Amino acid sequence: GxxxxxxxxxxxxxxxxxxxxxxxxxxxxxxxxxxYVQYPGEGLQLLLKATKADDKGSNKGFEATYRKETTxxxxxxxxxxxxxxxxxxxxxxxxxxxxxxxxxxxxxxxVKP
Amino acid sequence: ETxxxxxxxxxxxxxxxxxxxxxxxxxxxxxxxxxxxALGQGPQFIxxxxxxxxxxxxxxxxxxxxxxxxxYSSELNVNALELDDSALYLCASSLTSGAGSxxxxxxxxxxxxxx
Numbered sequence: 001g002x003x004x005x006x007x008x009x010x011x012x013x014x015x016x017x018x019x020x021x022x023x024x025x026x027x028x029x030x031x032x033x034x035x036y037v038q039y040p041g042e043g044l045q046l047l048l049k050a051t052k053a054d055d056k057g058s059n060k061g062f063e064a065t066y067r068k069e070t071t072x073x074x075x076x077x078x079x080x081x082x083x084x085x086x087x088x089x090x091x092x093x094x095x096x097x098x099x100x101x102x103x104x105x106x107x108x109x110x111v112k113p
Numbered sequence: 114e115t116x117x118x119x120x121x122x123x124x125x126x127x128x129x130x131x132x133x134x135x136x137x138x139x140x141x142x143x144x145x146x147x148x149x150x151a152l153g154q155g156p157q158f159i160x161x162x163x164x165x166x167x168x169x170x171x172x173x174x175x176x177x178x179x180x181x182x183x184x185y186s187s188e189l190n191v192n193a194l195e196l197d198d199s200a201l202y203l204c205a206s207s208l209t210s211g212a213g214s215x216x217x218x219x220x221x222x223x224x225x226x227x228x
């Protein structure tokens with residue numbers, strides 16, 4: 001069945017460091033792909049998305065490119081800030097239905113000043 | 114535009130009891146999905162409601178049930194609570210049309226503790 005695998009955390013970086021969080025997926029067809037972020041004590045917020053192969057989603061300095069050849073959707077940011085400390089989830093929809101999502105296990109990011 | 118709101122924010126129940134969680138969908142959305150997020154895990158899909166009917170269900174037992182109302186708000190009911198039901202319950206709303214579904218927007222969640 002469809003699935004999402006993320007790199008395990010926690011990831012600890014210094015401010016202004018480069019961030020990569022790996023995400024690979026198994027799916028039928030070419031679904032949309034999402035990154036969600038969860039700040040401490042809060043629900044999930046949609047960070048960015050890509051709807052087809054080779055699309056690049058971007059938001060708040062974060063980027064992710066939909067790579068069908070490697071079935072990956074890695075999240076990157078060139079210079080992280082303390083305020084980026086959160087848990088990041090990669091997700092794909094069941095049968096390309098946006099409301100029904102399969103999530104990875106999450107990667108906790110901690111950014112130190 | 115109002116976002117997704119959930120109530121209550123926190124809840125403590127005793128094993129064997131029943132609980133009802135509530136969700137108001139984002140303005141303009143007609144579909145509500147519920148997720149369970151155990152500590153340190155990713156959210157797990159429970160079920161989705163569209164047009165007041167269940168529209169897909171994850172791997173959860175029948176004691177997890179729901180409703181959707183004409184205004185698109187929704188309830189999640191859990192009977193015979195077990196300790197393992199302790200989790201953050203997330204509601205997400207989206208818009209379903211003939212073209213498919215939009216991305217989901219989440220509420221802040223209800224933290225349920227079963228003792």
